[in-house]
Structure formats: structure tokens, C-alpha cells
Amino acid sequence: MVRVAVAGASGYMGAELLRLLLVHPRVSVSGVTSDRLAGEPLARAYPHLRGLCDLRFHDLDAGWLADVADVVFLALPHMESQKAVPALRRRGVKAIDLSADYRLRDPQDYVTWYKAPHVDAAGLAEAVYGLPELHRKAIAGAALVANPGCYPAGAILATAPLVRAGLARLDGIVIDGKSGVTGAGAQGRKVDPMYLYTEANENVQAYGLASHRHTPEMEQELGALAGAAVRVAFTPHLLPLNRGLYTTASVPLAAPVATARLLEVYREFYAGEPFVRVLDEGERPTTRAVVGSNYCDVTVVADPRTGRAICVSAIDNLGKGGSANGVQNLNILCGWPERTGLDAPPVYP
Amino acid sequence: MVRVAVAGASGYMGAELLRLLLVHPRVSVSGVTSDRLAGEPLARAYPHLRGLCDLRFHDLDAGWLADVADVVFLALPHMESQKAVPALRRRGVKAIDLSADYRLRDPQDYVTWYKAPHVDAAGLAEAVYGLPELHRKAIAGAALVANPGCYPAGAILATAPLVRAGLARLDGIVIDGKSGVTGAGAQGRKVDPMYLYTEANENVQAYGLASHRHTPEMEQELGALAGAAVRVAFTPHLLPLNRGLYTTASVPLAAPVATARLLEVYREFYAGEPFVRVLDEGERPTTRAVVGSNYCDVTVVADPRTGRAICVSAIDNLGKGGSANGVQNLNILCGWPERTGLDAPPVYP
């Protein structure tokens, strides 16, 4: 059994990691940290885990984490991970970081989008972007994996085949993201009026207009696939559901192409992928069909009227958009079959 | 008192019309029709109206409607209105049609998008598109008003000032629409599995990809404002809320322009409008703030990175996207102040 710890385990990403790791057949959960809840039993924060785990929250101490764990998941706020990771790496402990801290290759992007310089340039240089569908081999040999943001996971999986195949024009890509409330900045169970039931229920709103920090992540990965700079106009939205992230991307086509041909391109690109399901023509992704799992359902439709393709994906923001994808990375890192601990079907309805 | 009847009163649009008309100070509701419920008291279909109205549903009979009413609202499925309207017009009864039947100027568009020729070419030629913010004067003198679709109402109000001012490039407009379940094809309380609680709750899905019938309506009205053909890439979505329609439009800018300048353009365009609220920079529309009312909250942000503007609007699909807008049209038609019967604030939360 590999010993795995979760740093910053009191938020929704941490809760989902524990839900998966506690029944992962090759893992023993060896530690959980939360500065706020240090000393408390896990079930105080998570009534659903009553009786399922005897651990207590420890404070965030990289030395202690390195003692108790072979691999550490970090589900910390951004700017916090980059303080904790160097000590883990010095101790030879592998890290899978769910924050934004190691996702962008160019340190300057942190200054631009996060308004602060990165404090672990060495870690940043070695980190691998943890989307298995794009970087499986690099993840297998990595010491530090940067798990994708939820919006980038959905947006990249929706559009990567089109961009990679050279079928997309790289200007004019418009991406509309729609997230349930466990994403959208509320991962830490932050008590903000915007996230109150009475405010979020029966409500929709856009936020982060022209400024959301997941934008450069999409541009970096799609740009690498295209071999050229990509600009994305991205708008995130907060929806009244607990889990689920839906992406609708409108991509200008370089030349006319039929839906059937686009679907072939998608099927080839994702051939053999254990967690991406390309839907048949006429079918539509729904978040309902992926919630609670690591699946990404995706489809694409050509719109000859506008010369565009509509690329649509559905994921669970805590699944392929977060914790479950992190467990897939763990499996790759450890050389296990990728579906290990991830084969439970989505929870419907 | 003007006598007003509602044809097709058993769906959500009809219910909302009745909610508004029953307390409209210058209206008496003189008839309601529903072939399915003919003979039943109104409250059998609408328990919330118990004790508030003694009417019974009548079957759909244009002659009877012309006898009992001075103005008739039609909340019928498309293809049904165009059968009922000619008889009303012959009898000199004014009609406000909430279906799609009289919205498109070009009869050929019905063949293209609705797969059937229009049967009332004369009515179509005289009908006025009932968005007061664009066509107030024509509505005042009209005998037949075609109330806008919910998605077009949101999309046009979000983008009209930009298009009218010549600030938009007319290719590359991408519009993402998000509707609550009383819109999105369920207006007639249709019992379809897609609209079951268990299927729609905690779920998001796109539908009508590259094919939604509200698209030509947006292109017609924006094209008229631009004085040139406009192509819109529109994708509608079904969200888990009862009411509310949110529009996020991404519009390529003809030239760089600052957010502050865009907001000025919007404020000028909507100056004096009783039901459009242009938000201040930094504020964001939410459906929560308009539900139950005829308001449209709108804002715009320039994105210099992509050379685009993000135009966002929030309406109630049964409000400005339907019945309440219809009552505004009634007020204009009758020469009453436009806020008559529409001054109740939105219902929050």
C-alpha cells in the first residue's frame, strides 16, 4: 500500500479525494491537514465520513507530511502550495498539487494573472501539467504534478482534438464555462454571501469577465497543441448545482468540415482513453451523466452557417475537473492501471 | 376597463399573463382558453389562483374570443397562432402573439427554420416585432404584435447598443443562452422526460446545437440595427431553475474601445427605458435580481486581449422574455404609461 496524505483536506476537493482514496485498493490514507481544524477528528468536518476513518486533522507541516506519506495531494489555496511543495520535494515525496501554483509554465504569467511572483521557480520548472489525455508519459515520471483547473480541464478536453488537427482558426475561440457551486471559488467551503443557498439558488451569474485566471492555462495547453499562440475569450458562470462543469466552446473552422468528420477526429484523438467518452451524433453531454466520476463526455457539431464548430463537454468539477483526475494522476505516477479506484459509475440521478 | 383574453392559458406563459393581468388596474380578464381543460375552472390548473378568478377555460374559438375581448394574448404553440389570428383580425380584435408565428419578416425563414410555409402571409406582413426598446412607435399603432422569443429578447438587449453604434464586427458574434425550465420548450407544461425534476435538477445541458429557431430572430433584429447582415452562433442551455434567462454574448470589436466608453453607449441607447437597467462598471447581472419582473439588467466589458466585448444580460424568461413584455406591449398599444401593472419589484430571493 502506498501511503497518501491530503494537505488542505477541509474543502470540497479534499473531501472528494478522501471519498475516493479511502476505498482505493492500493492506497492507505495516512494523514490529513487543516490549520483551521487541527486536532479535530475528520468526521467533525465531514459527517458523511463518520465511522469510516479514524484520522484527525494535523496542522500543515511539510516535515510531518514527508514522514507519514509517500505521495501528498495538496488541496490548498493558490500561493500556499508553492510554500509547502519545496520541503516535500527535498524530502523526496511526490506531490500532486490541486492549486493553480504549478500549472503555468511561464513564471511571468503568475505576475500577470496572480499579481505576485512565484516563489518556487525550480518546482515550477519541473512540474508536469496533469492532464493525462495530453501528458500521460511526462506524468508517469514526474515528481510534481500540477492538476488542471476545473474550467481548463473541461475546455481543453472539449477543443483539443480540433486544435491539434489544425482544423481550428486560432483567433476567435470563445469559451463559455458553467460551474456548480463546489467549484467557482467555493472549494474551500468559503463562507461568502455569494455562496449562500438563498443567493445561489434559482440564480445564474457570470463572473470574472475578461479576467478569469484559468484563461492562461487554456491558452498554454491549446497553444502547445496548435504549435502557435492561441487566444481564448473565456467567461465563467456560477450555476445552481452542487457539482458539474459544462463547457460550450465556439471555435472558428479553418475550412468547411462536416460534423461526422469532426467526430472521427475526436474519436481518434481519444482512442483508448479510459475516461473520455465521445458521444454519437445527435447525443448531447449532460453533467448528470458524469457527476461523481472521472468521466468527460464530449461532442462536437459543425455549424456551416457561421463557419464554426460547437464543442461541448461535461465533467464533474470535483471529478475530471479536480480530485478524481488527481487520483488518475496518482495511478499513472505509481504505474497502476488508470481505472484503479475510479471504476465506480457516475451517480445518477 | 379594456377586456383582455388569453388564448392557450394553460401553460407557464399564460399563467404569468394571468398573474399580471388580474391585478392590472386598467384591464379586466374576460376569457381564457385551453382545448385540453375546456370547461374546467381556472384554479384546477392553477392552484395559486384559487379564489382569485371565477373564469373557466373555454375551448379555442376565435369567434368567441372576438366577442369577449378587445385584445387577445395568444400563448399557443407555434403554427397554432397563425391559424387563430386571421379570424381575430377580421373582427378588429388586436392580438399580442407570444408564439414564434409572426416574428420573422421573411416568410421563407419559416420554411427554413420551422419546416413549414406560413399560412397567414397578410398577418405576417403587418405584424410588428414587439420589443419596445426597438419598435415602440410601431407597436403603438399595431393591430398585431409579435412578442419576442425569450432568448432573442435577452440576446438583442445585451448587444443592440454595440451593434447599433457600429462598434461590433458583424461576423464572429457568439451568443450563449441559459434558460430556466419554464422556458426552453417547456412553456406548455409539456410532460417530457427531459423536464422531469429528477432529470433537470442538478443538471446542465446544451440543446439545439447550431439549429435553434430563435437564431434567425436575433439575426433579423440585429441586422436591422446594423443595416447589414449579421450572423450569430447561438447555443441554448437548459439550467436547473424555474425562471431566469441569462445571455452571455461575445462580440468582436471593430476597433479598440474601453469598457467605460461601451457603458456610455449602452446608457445612451437605453436612456429613458423603464425596464432596462445598465449596471455600473464592476457590477454583474444576476437572474435573481430580475425574476418576477419585466426588468432586463445588462452590462458590457471590453476585453482588449481578444479584441472582443462581453455583453451580459439577465431577464426573467416569463418576464421581459415573455408575458411581462407582452403586458408592456399592451400598455403601449392602449396608450397607457408603460409601467402600468408592471411596477412590482422583482421577487427576491
Add this chain to the structure above:
Amino acid sequence: MVRVAVAGASGYMGAELLRLLLVHPRVSVSGVTSDRLAGEPLARAYPHLRGLCDLRFHDLDAGWLADVADVVFLALPHMESQKAVPALRRRGVKAIDLSADYRLRDPQDYVTWYKAPHVDAAGLAEAVYGLPELHRKAIAGAALVANPGCYPAGAILATAPLVRAGLARLDGIVIDGKSGVTGAGAQGRKVDPMYLYTEANENVQAYGLASHRHTPEMEQELGALAGAAVRVAFTPHLLPLNRGLYTTASVPLAAPVATARLLEVYREFYAGEPFVRVLDEGERPTTRAVVGSNYCDVTVVADPRTGRAICVSAIDNLGKGGSANGVQNLNILCGWPERTGLDAPPVYP
């Protein structure tokens, strides 16, 4: 026009009062207070009221309130109202208190249930319990009206006819209350984890087991109707909806009686009441049918197997369970028809 102010206007009860009062034909809203938001424009707290009211929040100052208003609504936390009311009463300003501070006749009950002595015994002695269906005449002449709690409003209206008619046994009454999230302690838009969307959505929970402070209020009013002590076993629940309060009361019958006879008793008791609707046999109350209004829908069924009656009511916790009932009290206090400003139908769906 009567000048009306709202003290503690930043919570949901205050918001609902403003929604109603801003279009009340005989009222001008002359002041709103919130210590937290003092100086801010109303629309900062309430985006739905943008453009509808120019007032700014004032701090809570009884002298200022007495200057600007003829009648003051207090939507303050309990223990706060009893500090503000005496100064208002000295100045001759009438007060309608939405807190619990003046509802219980016996000062000792405050010590028992609220763990603190009452500081305004004189006010308490004069206050009238503001449920018009029981105390209409006293309200008409009152200087201080104690608006009922939401659970008591629902529970008393569900069971009063049975208790008054001597058909109930007074031991063994069990009342199950179910509230939307704008009630249940969250009126003040309190930012507590229990009220987060992610925690309240798709969840049900009981709370206040054997200890909820609305219990003595039910016992006081039902006891007065019975002319004897009544004990109620009351359990409140938090449900995932914004508005709505549902009461299911199980009342042991003193003797066998048929449902039809029980319904007659209810119809007689509520004859002429403008806001109580007794449903026909076979119909069931739903919160859907009363939300956004001052209505209470009620029914009763005899269960000969158990010798009990099941009494069911549905109200809006911000309507008949709060603000709208407060406006009805205002109408009575001012000698206006009781439906003034309250005749808009419920908001469906």
C-alpha cells in the same frame, strides 16, 4: 400617504417588506436602517431594487426613525427590538415588530426560552399578537404589534379551528414544520456554513429538537383558543428551497368525526378571511401555490384508524409567516382594506 420606515432592513424580512411597501398605494417608504450598511444606497444590498428607491441605509436610531416615520417595522434580531421599541412608543410612533420580542405574554417565558429577562415589560404588556385571523380587533387599536413567527403562523392557522371547536385533545399534538432557507434562522442573511448552497442544497435536516423557541408561541395561542393549557411537540426542519413553510400537524381527536365535518368547521372559522383558503376534500396545500403572497392554504383530514386529524398548511415564510402578514397588520392598524397592497397573486411557478 403614511410614512413607513423599516428598521433592520438588510435581511430577507426587510427585503420582502420593501418589495411590498414600495408599491403599496397608501404608503411612502421614508427610511431604512442597517448598522452594517449605514450610508450605503439600498440597491447595494438589494440589486433587485436598483432604480426603484433612492434611500440609503441609516444607522439604527430610534429618534431619527420617530422623526421620519408614522409607523416603523422592526425586522431586527430578537433582543434588539425590545431596546428600540420603548423610544418609538414614547414618541407616539406605532411599531410592528417582526422579531420574537413581544410575542409571548408571560415575561417568564423569555427567561425560559430565550435565557434572558425582557427589558421592556411595559411594551410587552401592551403588545398585541399580530395574527389577524385571531386578533383583528385588538390589532386595529394597537400601538405595538408582535408579528407572529413563521412556524407559529403556519401551525396556528393549521390547527386553530380544530382546537377552538373543542374537537382536539390537548395532549398529544405533534407538529412538524418545514421551512425554506430564508426562514430557519437565516433571515439576517447570516453567513453560516449551514446556510451555504453546497450544504443546504439536496439536503434535509431537523434542528432545534425539543427546544425550538417558536414552541411556546404556538402553545400560548392555541391554549387561549382552547381555554386550557396546550402542549405541542414541535420539530422544525430546514429544506432546500428559498421560500415556503409547510406545516403538518397531527392532532388527536376528542371523538370520531368525518373529514367533511372537519372541513365545515374550518370553513366557518375562516369565513370572510381574505388570506386563508380552505381547500376542498382531496386537494392538498403546496408551498408553490402561496409563495410570494400573504395566502395560507389549509386543509384537514380525519384518520379514523388512529383517531387523529392531519392538519396541513402552506404559507410563504416571508409572506403570511412574516412581511406580508406585517403589511396586513399595517392595513388593519391604519383602517385600510386588508388586501391593500397585497392583492398580487402568488408567484407561480
Add this chain to the structure above:
Amino acid sequence: MVRVAVAGASGYMGAELLRLLLVHPRVSVSGVTSDRLAGEPLARAYPHLRGLCDLRFHDLDAGWLADVADVVFLALPHMESQKAVPALRRRGVKAIDLSADYRLRDPQDYVTWYKAPHVDAAGLAEAVYGLPELHRKAIAGAALVANPGCYPAGAILATAPLVRAGLARLDGIVIDGKSGVTGAGAQGRKVDPMYLYTEANENVQAYGLASHRHTPEMEQELGALAGAAVRVAFTPHLLPLNRGLYTTASVPLAAPVATARLLEVYREFYAGEPFVRVLDEGERPTTRAVVGSNYCDVTVVADPRTGRAICVSAIDNLGKGGSANGVQNLNILCGWPERTGLDAPPVYP
């Protein structure tokens, strides 16, 4: 591997069975039936199962079922199971029936509550009531297991220790049940207006007043525990959530007893139970903490004011209230550890 088939697999109970059985380590799913969908692939009805199972729906044919399966789950409407079970039993196939058809010991009860005589008296005589917490030994040797109804499962687990210990008075028990929409009669994905999103969302309603068919099931099992007749006043409610069933029982106490003592009784009664969690004093069950699992969270509080105990339980209506409990029965029937295939934690949030 034991071959397991699901008859009537197109409803929510069937879907949940498949979610669990497809990853059960000792089971192979060998057949699914649905007369309506016969010939269709499983994923046509269940998009979440795309790619996870190649089966197609077969029509309901007991002979075929007996050929392909060692154990058959029946998730059919009541009255249908009793037609299919005899043929299965003749062929020696074990059956776990999720309908109501084999739950009541007294055939006369079917006439009284279901208005029709039972057609399989022999099966009824041999069937075991499948609540492991009460009937574990009998289940182990059974050929036909009658899985409990969702309301009875919640109600019996909430009150059984109290009744068994002789602490309850057997008259005056009042039980309030609250179910999500996958229960409450909608298991078959029935397309009824009551279950439309727009009708069930933001709504609460009682139904089946004094007449719900789960009542005799509660009385039978609690009566057996008490060794005397028990009468239950039960009222079910439909709540706006997909999954979750909450029970609040008010039980008159035979003598005064403290909460701490009651909790001891509960802990003793449920000692060693793998799926019942007795909460600590001050903690409250929530459906949130059990959804997606077979857990039942339960607590009890004494109310000395009324001489009653409040017994509260939370289950998933598709979990301990249905399919997951059925899998626990399968495990017992097959002699496997009871947590086999059921050890995934609840899905939170």
C-alpha cells in the same frame, strides 16, 4: 461470480442497482429487462452508463431470467412482481423483490391497502422481510426477500430500538416522512405533472394523507418488535431533492427517560451493524451525509415537556431505502461480508 439480473431495470431503483452491481467484486450482471425498452442498449436509457456495460434490455420473461441468472432483483411496479416471482421460484432462482408485493405477512392487508387480492400466497408465506437489522438470519436462508419500502426503512430504523426496549407507548406514534423525487412514486421515471421540474422545484407537499400504503409495513414490523399491535399515524411528503429520505418520529414514552439513556439503547440495538450510525448527543442526521450509500444515520432526543421522544433518521431512498439495502441482502443471501460492494463512502456534497 454470481450471475445477477435486474427485472424492471429502467427506473431509478434499477439504475441504482446497476450502479452498485456493475462494480460489485463477486457479481456479474447477466441480464436487464424492460418491456418498454426491450432491444435497446442499456446506455440509451442511462447515459451515465455509456461504455460501462454492453447489455441490452430484454423483455420481462421469467424463463429467460432463470436461464441467465442465479439471483434476480425485481424492480417492478407492485402487482407485477407477484406475477413474475412464482416462475423464478419454480426454477430455483433466488429473488430479491423491491416492490411492495411480498412485504406484508397478512394477505388480507393487500386487499385492504392495495385493493386487490394477492396472487402468490405461497410466495408470500415464504418471503422474508429484507431489513437486515431485524431479520438477518432469516434473510440468510431465504429464497425470496421482500426489500422494505423506503419510508418503512427510515421509520423502522428510527424507532425500532425504542419500541423493542418497551420504552414506547404504542398508541400515539406519529411519523413524518420526507422523500426526494426518486422515491415518492416516481421510481419508474413516471412522467406525471407532479414530478415535472417546474412543479416539484421550490415546492413541498404532503400526499397520501391517512392512506399511504407504507403504513401497514411499519405497523407490522414495529408490532412484531413490540409484541403487540402498533398504530402509526404516517404522513409522507415530496421534497425538492433527487435523493434522500428523512424521518421524524414522535413517540410517546412509557415513562420518563433521559436522552443519554435513549442513546445507549440505540447503541446497544445497533451494535455491530455495518450501516447504521447512531449519532452523538447534539449531532443531527442530514440526508447529505448518507446520499449515495447504504448508511442510515439516526438519533433520538427525549422531550420531558411532552413526554415524548423525537426519533430522527436519514437515509438515501435509493440506498438503505432501496437498491443498496437490496445489495446488502444479496450479500447476506450469498454468505459474503455485508459491506462487499457497498463500502464506497456517501457522495458529499
